[in-house]
Amino acid sequence: MLRFDPHNVRPFLDDSAVDALWPRVEAAHNALLNKTGTGNDYLGWIDMVNDPNDALLEDVSALAAEIRANADVFLSIGIGGSYLGAKAVVQALTPYFGGSGPEILFAGHHMSGAYMRELLAYLEGKSVYVNVISKSGTTLEPALAFRFIRQWLEANFDDADQRIIVTTDPEKGALNELRKEHPYRKYIIPDDVGGRFSVLTPVGLLPIAVAGIDIHSLFYGAVAQAKALKVASRDNDALTYAALRYLLLEGQYDAEVFATFEPSLSGMGGWWQQLMGESEGKELKGLFPASVQYSTDLHSLGQYMQEGQRILIETFLMAEDDGGDLEVPSSAANLDGLDYLNGKTYTHINRKAYEGTAKAHTEGGVPNMTLWLDRINANAIGEAIYFFEHAVGVTGYLMGVNPFNQPGVEAYKKEMFSLLGKPA
Numbered sequence: 001m002l003r004f005d006p007h008n009v010r011p012f013l014d015d016s017a018v019d020a021l022w023p024r025v026e027a028a029h030n031a032l033l034n035k036t037g038t039g040n041d042y043l044g045w046i047d048m049v050n051d052p053n054d055a056l057l058e059d060v061s062a063l064a065a066e067i068r069a070n071a072d073v074f075l076s077i078g079i080g081g082s083y084l085g086a087k088a089v090v091q092a093l094t095p096y097f098g099g100s101g102p103e104i105l106f107a108g109h110h111m112s113g114a115y116m117r118e119l120l121a122y123l124e125g126k127s128v129y130v131n132v133i134s135k136s137g138t139t140l141e142p143a144l145a146f147r148f149i150r151q152w153l154e155a156n157f158d159d160a161d162q163r164i165i166v167t168t169d170p171e172k173g174a175l176n177e178l179r180k181e182h183p184y185r186k187y188i189i190p191d192d193v194g195g196r197f198s199v200l201t202p203v204g205l206l207p208i209a210v211a212g213i214d215i216h217s218l219f220y221g222a223v224a225q226a227k228a229l230k231v232a233s234r235d236n237d238a239l240t241y242a243a244l245r246y247l248l249l250e251g252q253y254d255a256e257v258f259a260t261f262e263p264s265l266s267g268m269g270g271w272w273q274q275l276m277g278e279s280e281g282k283e284l285k286g287l288f289p290a291s292v293q294y295s296t297d298l299h300s301l302g303q304y305m306q307e308g309q310r311i312l313i314e315t316f317l318m319a320e321d322d323g324g325d326l327e328v329p330s331s332a333a334n335l336d337g338l339d340y341l342n343g344k345t346y347t348h349i350n351r352k353a354y355e356g357t358a359k360a361h362t363e364g365g366v367p368n369m370t371l372w373l374d375r376i377n378a379n380a381i382g383e384a385i386y387f388f389e390h391a392v393g394v395t396g397y398l399m400g401v402n403p404f405n406q407p408g409v410e411a412y413k414k415e416m417f418s419l420l421g422k423p424a
């Protein structure tokens with residue numbers, strides 16, 4: 001069960017502001033669930049959790065088991081929504097060191113030639129499976145990476161076509177053209193699910209399952225959260241989160257910082273950044289989303305958080321049980337002066353760092369809220385994914401934008417393709 005704690009917003013916002021906004025919050029929630037708002041042809045991510053496709057989950061799990069049995073490396077090629085969700089969940093739910101099964105690597109999320117050269121060298125002699133993920137099938141970064149990787153696979157494996165899985169549009173795009181010549185296995189990205197809402201489709205599910213994560217539990221965490229958020233009551237935490245973010249944006253605040261004290265959760269910050277930024281940042285509106293990893297970043301950005309321009313709000317993602325119940329050992333001479341921590345756990349110390357930070361930031365003028373997972377497992381991550389997706393849909397509608405398009409990402413592509421001489 002998730003727990004949302006907004007009490008550090010109270011000093012900055014009167015409850016009456018939320019009361020006054022609430023009829024609009026309910027209307028936005030209803031527009032989302034009844035599909036009457038803008039962008040309503042991109043709400044397949046809600047249908048998916050209302051009507052789970054268990055056969056698909058089983059199919060993905062079976063292919064993942066085959067890959068886990070045969071691969072040293074599983075290479076996921078994709079960018080933006082075709083990459084960030086899988087990366088976030090894999091980072092959250094696999095061990096910091098070691099672990100079993102294939103190594104999960106990513107490519108096609110930038111255009112570094114040095115990275116590609118080193119990747120190709122690293123893959124030498126390894127059993128490699130590749131999942132190329134592109135809804136449009138036309139995005140340059142993954143298409144370019146896939147050309148290099150495909151040629152390397154064909155040069156190194158007789159069964160290269162069996163080692164490639166494409167995740168793409170039902171019919172359109174270059175990956176479907178390639179499949180006319182090569183019998184790659186394929187998963188479909190539903191038409192009505194945008195990239196940043198696609199982590200619970202095969203886009204995210206296959207890489208996540210190959211990493212050994214229970215995708216059934218992940219998916220059903222989202223299913224349970226969707227049920228919990230169905231009713232537009234004042235107990236609906238995603239609506240409270242959406243309302244507070246909107247009211248703060250309407251006030252003096254311009255940016256929202258996503259912060260976690262557990263390094264494994266920092267990938268969730270990357271996923272969250274895209275979800276918030278692409279959904280809200282349009283028509284000169286939106287909170288600028290940024291993510292930080294504490295306590296590391298308290299020693300760098302912490303200065304700005306505490307004393308820079310007062311334009312920041314902050315959302316913490318925390319876990320009640322973070323798996324850090326490691327007690328501080330005593331030391332005979334206490335030369336390091338840490339005896340006051342004897343017997344305390346890392347979890348306790350990290351928790352006090354969070355509490356101290358939340359208090360200091362509140363006092364320093366940064367309204368902050370916390371979403372608590374009960375523990376860092378697949379179910380809780382699934383819950384958090386749906387929580388943020390639902391919330392951003394509602395905030396987008398409150399702001400009066402279409403939260404489900406991303407027209408702005410085309411501008412750089414147009415200029416880049418013109419400079420590269422791409423034929424019309």
Ligand code: PA5
Pocket residue numbers: 079080081082133134135136137138139142194195196197278406
């Ligand atoms: O959210 C989005 O739609 C984008 O981030 C896309 O996922 C990203 O641009 C990749 O697009 P595609 O999957 O078509 O290659």
